[in-house]
Amino acid sequence: MKEKTKDHAPFYRLMYILEAAFEYFISLLMIGAYIAKVATTIGLSDSTTGILTSLVSLGLAFQIVAIFLAGKRPVKRWVSLLHITNQLCFSLVYFVPFLEVSKSVRIALFILFLMVGHILNNVVNSPKTKWFMDFVDDKKRGSFTATKEIVSLIGGMLFTFFVSAVIDHFEARDDLYHAFLFCGIGIFVLMLLHTATLLLTKEKETELPPKSSFGSMLGDLLKNKKLLRSILIIALWNVANYVTTPFLGTYQIKELGFSMVFVSLLSVLYSVSRALISKPIGRYGDKTSFLKMFQVCFSFMALAFGLNVFTTPENGQWMFPLYYLLYALGAAGITSGEINLIYECVDHDHRVGALALKSSLSGVLGFVTTLAVSPLVTYVQSNGNRFLGIPLYAQQLLSAITTLILIGLLIYIHRLIKKQENEAANS
Numbered sequence: 150m151k152e153k154t155k156d157h158a159p160f161y162r163l164m165y166i167l168e169a170a171f172e173y174f175i176s177l178l179m180i181g182a183y184i185a186k187v188a189t190t191i192g193l194s195d196s197t198t199g200i201l202t203s204l205v206s207l208g209l210a211f212q213i214v215a216i217f218l219a220g221k222r223p224v225k226r227w228v229s230l231l232h233i234t235n236q237l238c239f240s241l242v243y244f245v246p247f248l249e250v251s252k253s254v255r256i257a258l259f260i261l262f263l264m265v266g267h268i269l270n271n272v273v274n275s276p277k278t279k280w281f282m283d284f285v286d287d288k289k290r291g292s293f294t295a296t297k298e299i300v301s302l303i304g305g306m307l308f309t310f311f312v313s314a315v316i317d318h319f320e321a322r323d324d325l326y327h328a329f330l331f332c333g334i335g336i337f338v339l340m341l342l343h344t345a346t347l348l349l350t351k352e353k354e355t356e357l358p359p360k361s362s363f364g365s366m367l368g369d370l371l372k373n374k375k376l377l378r379s380i381l382i383i384a385l386w387n388v389a390n391y392v393t394t395p396f397l398g399t400y401q402i403k404e405l406g407f408s409m410v411f412v413s414l415l416s417v418l419y420s421v422s423r424a425l426i427s428k429p430i431g432r433y434g435d436k437t438s439f440l441k442m443f444q445v446c447f448s449f450m451a452l453a454f455g456l457n458v459f460t461t462p463e464n465g466q467w468m469f470p471l472y473y474l475l476y477a478l479g480a481a482g483i484t485s486g487e488i489n490l491i492y493e494c495v496d497h498d499h500r501v502g503a504l505a506l507k508s509s510l511s512g513v514l515g516f517v518t519t520l521a522v523s524p525l526v527t528y529v530q531s532n533g534n535r536f537l538g539i540p541l542y543a544q545q546l547l548s549a550i551t552t553l554i555l556i557g558l559l560i561y562i563h564r565l566i567k568k569q570e571n572e573a574a575n576s
Contacts, residue, residue, distance in 0.1 A: 165281040168346035173301040185398035196523040199396040228273045229347045235269035236340035238262045243333035275504040283353040294485030295431030299424040306420035313413030376494040384511040389554040391515035393547040405465035422477040430482040439490040449479030451555040457548040
């Protein structure tokens with residue numbers, strides 16, 4: 150039986166690549182300008198839309214549930230069921246504008262479907278990641294996750310261009326409802342394809358971890374100082390990112406006046422740039438350390454948000470793409486780097502719990518951050534886009550705050566790397 154699993158490992162890795170791609174396509178329709186279109190149509194303000202966009206971060210908090218489910222077998226059965234439910238909720242988000250009910254009911258259903266979708270998606274994330282990553286050689290994690298991302302990015306590039314063109318076509322005819330219908334049905338079809346990849350992938354036969362209470366497992370994780378330092382880095386990145394990013398969707402379609410096709414062209418720029426650097430930066434992480442890889446990624450991010458401070462409607466056609474390019478270069482290593490950085494800190498039996506703890510803490514902090522800065526967005530906009538007498542858009546101010554946080558994070562990582570190098574030299 151073990152030999153059979155080993156023989157099928159390349160096929161299961163292929164299924165993982167496809168699974169990640171289909172899930173990524175769905176996620177693209179639940180963020181940024183796409184979800185902002187639905188939110189604006191049902192009458193939500195920019196600050197409220199920003200908070201709801203950051204629900205993806207709050208949903209991460211529910212990954213803590215994975216610690217309770219770490220020993221539940223078979224993983225495949227319940228992960229598949231919850232994934233189907235979460236993606237159906239995402240599909241229903243696009244049908245909310247069709248409902249002939251009051252505005253308050255539409256908003257309530259929009260929030261409900263969005264929240265339930267994100268919560269369930271995150272409950273299954275850590276166990277699903279471990280399920281698929283069991284078929285990947287530990288020495289090739291960086292390279293494999295880079296390949297997986299490249300496939301998702303290239304596919305996502307074509308996907309967003311096509312979807313954006315369809316939305317612009319219907320919007321030009323003042324018919325956004327058919328655009329939403331197209332997106333809702335599209336997510337349903339992607340859900341079927343995604344489910345197929347799950348059903349075609351078997352679970353690797355591994356020994357169950359020793360049974361332990363939630364408190365005991367959590368205690369083991371909290372004693373791991375290296376893990377806690379890694380979680381702190383990821384949490385601070387989430388805070389920095391969620392100060393600004395949730396509010397950029399409305400910024401693009403309102404203040405900057407971008408069409409959905411232009412937004413999709415930005416996605417092409419993002420995908421190509423990130424795809425080109427994903428493999429080299431993944432190999433860099435495998436060769437040196439994922440902490441040093443993060444140092445490179447966050448440097449790109451600090452430059453990106455630093456430039457975005459100066460993005461306005463007058464220069465947005467070229468400044469925002471430049472911001473997006475640098476953001477893509479930074480993001481190339483962060484997503485896969487988070488998993489790999491955590492995997493460096495814990496043994497096999499604690500990986501699900503460690504990933505869940507990382508996502509839960511960073512997710513809550515990300516959402517709370519967006520909640521905290523939302524009044525600032527409302528304040529700047531209600532004062533005629535001025536802050537302390539200075540004319541600027543809220544997103545420019547938020548980008549400045551993000552830049553400062555990232556500079557602080559880079560200083561912390563630099564000191565941590567120096568400390569580790571000194572310890573290695575003295576050992």
